[in-house]
Amino acid sequence: MKRWLWLGLGLSGLVACGGDPDPIDVVLPQACPGTTDQSLPGTASSALSAQEPADGVLITFKPRVAANALAATADFAAAVEREGGTVKRRFPGLHMVSARLSPDALAKLKQNPDVLFVEPNRRVRASGLPTPPPVVSWQGAFSTQGSVGEYTEGLKLVQAPQVWDANNDGILDPGAPTGEGVKVCVIDSGWDSKHPELKAAFVGGKDFVDRDDDPTDQSEAQGIVTVGGGHGTHVAATILAQFGAGSGGRVTPGQDPNGVVGVAPGASLLVARVLDVKGGGSTDDVIEAVQWCQSQGARIASLSLGADGSSESEQIAFERVWNNGNGLLSIAASGNDGTNGVAYPAGYLPSVMAVGAVNAQGEYAEFSQFGPQLSLVAPGVNVLSATVLGAASLSSLEAGPAPITSSPLSFTAQGSYTGRLVNCGLGTDRASCGESATCDGFVAYVDRGDIFFEEKARNVIEAGARAIIIGNNVPEDGDGAFTLGSASTHWVPTVSVSLVSGAAIKKLEGQDVTVNITGVDYQRESGTSMATPHVSGVAALVFSARPDLSAAHVRAVLEKTALDDTETPGVDDKYGHGIVQAAKAVELARTLPEGGGPLPLP
Known part of the structure; x- marks a missing residue:
């Protein structure tokens, strides 16, 4: 049974022809017990956007000649705190801090002669839509045998099986580049540590959202655990899902029981969590993450995220890791608004490669942002990959x-x-x-x-x-x-x-x-978020074949060997250099002299 509640709403304040209207009774049944908890969502909200309030500011100060960077940053952080600010992050190598200040305190700080510039610590969002230490292989023994049924449409379009399974028999070819010896750092929403496609490849992680060493795609508040949408898990598995690892997992009818295999199934996984369970993050987290990735020996940073506007502070960070030693190759999503102009960090040339999306037939995806900064395109429509278990x-x-x-x-x-x-x-x-x-x-x-x-x-x-x-x-x-x-x-x-x-x-x-x-445990998703890890995986195969190459060499190899589109031959704003091609890229990389020599021209 259900009780009904009558609400008599007198409208005596309104005047109409023929006198005041009679009261209107609104008949509304009472909610069933236990169905109106505060945790029940309200009305739908729009997706995270660049207009979301910034998380404080990023302040870059003048470096002091012959001064210790750590001490100089500490001194400047103290100056910020004297103005009533709260310092959130310190970046000694970049002469930068992130902080929260009142408008009056910020205005006063800007008058400080040591301040070079101040900009918002802008929000970033997931697009479904961050000399290195020696690189070592992860210690797990990844399977060399699976099934050709694990080869997704995207995997085939970027030629990955041609690199490590040339005869298409479902067995990794001995000695073929698989990504082994290469660390790929996924800067995203974290991962599902229990997923069989990923756990053997994992070699380290850090959570820049919750500030701990567990980059699991979830957060806990007041004893309630909220699990994220699996964005980072999907991205990571596209790069390096393990051959034959998904056996026993839950798949959809018609899907191979082994799940999927990644573009570079032998690569090692670093996870840097910068996006919360709602898919949003802050610029300073991305800056800290990309520095951490390089410090852990990553050769590639894969970023399926971005913001509409650029950040000078962020650009400096990506340029620094690009120019440090042989460089960190950062690969980022161009964005999903279908507009002219890519998102950032994808737009920072040449330190970041911007990746757009095509469908399984290699046709431009209408949602993919484009522009002169676009480097490559890759499969980004209905891409099958792993997700949080059971999600x-x-x-x-x-x-x-x-x-x-x-x-x-x-x-x-x-x-x-x-x-x-x-x-x-x-x-x-x-x-x-x-x-x-x-x-x-x-x-x-x-x-x-x-x-x-x-x-x-x-x-x-x-x-x-x-x-x-x-x-x-x-x-x-x-x-x-x-x-x-x-x-x-x-x-x-x-x-x-x-x-x-x-x-x-x-x-x-x-x-x-x-x-x-x-x-x-697997699902199809679309976006430049899904295209980006295809390129990251191909880059891992090239580094695996030629670990002596620099980030600049690998970028040049990927662009020179891309499959040109037939609509507008040559480099263009919607396809960049074309669809990334693993077999051709590895072949060209192997012909380069020791150390790479002169960069191969597109």
Whole structure:
């Protein structure tokens, strides 16, 4: 049973023809117990953007002649604190600190003759959308045998199997470059340390968000652990998922039971977590991370993140690691707004390579940002890779005589529920389900339209729904690809169906239907975030074949051997030099003299 609440809303303050209107009664059922917890998300918010408030400022000061950089930075940090500021980070090698100050204190500090420039410690975001010590191989024994079924469309497009499985027999060729001996540092949202595709390759990590040595893609506050979306895990696995490692994992129907293999399955993994569980981070974390990566012996930093505007402080940091010794090759996503002009750090030439996206056929992806800074493109549409264990979802819907095709909504709860189908219309409030809804539970059918999906879900859950079916209203979208906006412990199994299927399901009102959501360990994602690790993996193969080459040499090799697009031959703003090609790059690298010699011209 459910109690109903009548709210008499007198409108005596309004005047209309014929006198005051009668009071209007709004009939609203009370929410079912336990469904209105504060943790339930509110209305959908926009994606993280460059307009998000900066996390304080970055202050660069004048270096002192013959002064110890560490001591000079400490002195300057003390000057900031004397003005009432709080110093967050210190970067002695860059003569820089990040800090938080009041507007008055900042204005006063800018008058300090030792200050070179001050800029916002701007926010960065994930694009699904940071002489080195000797490089050593990780100590695990990675498998040399798997299955050609692990070779994704993207892997084939960038020629990776041609480098280490030339005869396509599913066995790594003896002596072939696999990335072994090369450390790749993934600067992202952290990783899932339990995923079988990655754990053998991991050699170290640091969390710049929570300030500890555990870069797991999660955070804890007040005893509640929040798991991230798996962005960093997906990126890392695209680079170096292990051959044959996924056996026993949960895969989608039709997928190889071994999961996937990365572009450079023998490479070693460093993880630098700079993005929180919502996919956002700060510039100073990226600066500190890229310095840490080089200090750990990384040859490559892979950054599937960025911001719309440049940062002089950040650019200085990337130039420093590029010019230090043989250099750190930083590879970053161009961005997903589909506009002219790449994101940053991708736009810092030549210290960072900007990577755009193409589909599995090598065609430009409309979301991929472009411009003269673009270096290369790589697969970035529906890329299959690993994710946080069980975080991806597989749905099934049993309604009527035959199973109905459905798609799980992002952030849906997992589990199975069978119950009576109730038509809740557009789900605009708790009353939408009518008197058929009870707190004993039911399956809510809701049409697409009017309000955000998470609002619809919240309303019908408060009415007692234990599972939800969303009916699409756009025929060409099929089941649709929808999201509940954010994670919540209160969501229920939620799927979407096509317009045609929705019409058929509504005829089953009052009958029992079953909504089932199971977890899988791999998922397809799109974005320049997914293109970037393909290039990072190819770079690892080249370094593996020629560890004596500099970052500048490897960049030049990758650009010279790229597959030119047929639309606009030559270097152009949408494809850069073209699609990265592993076999050609390794072949050219092997012909270079010891130490690389003169850079190969594009």
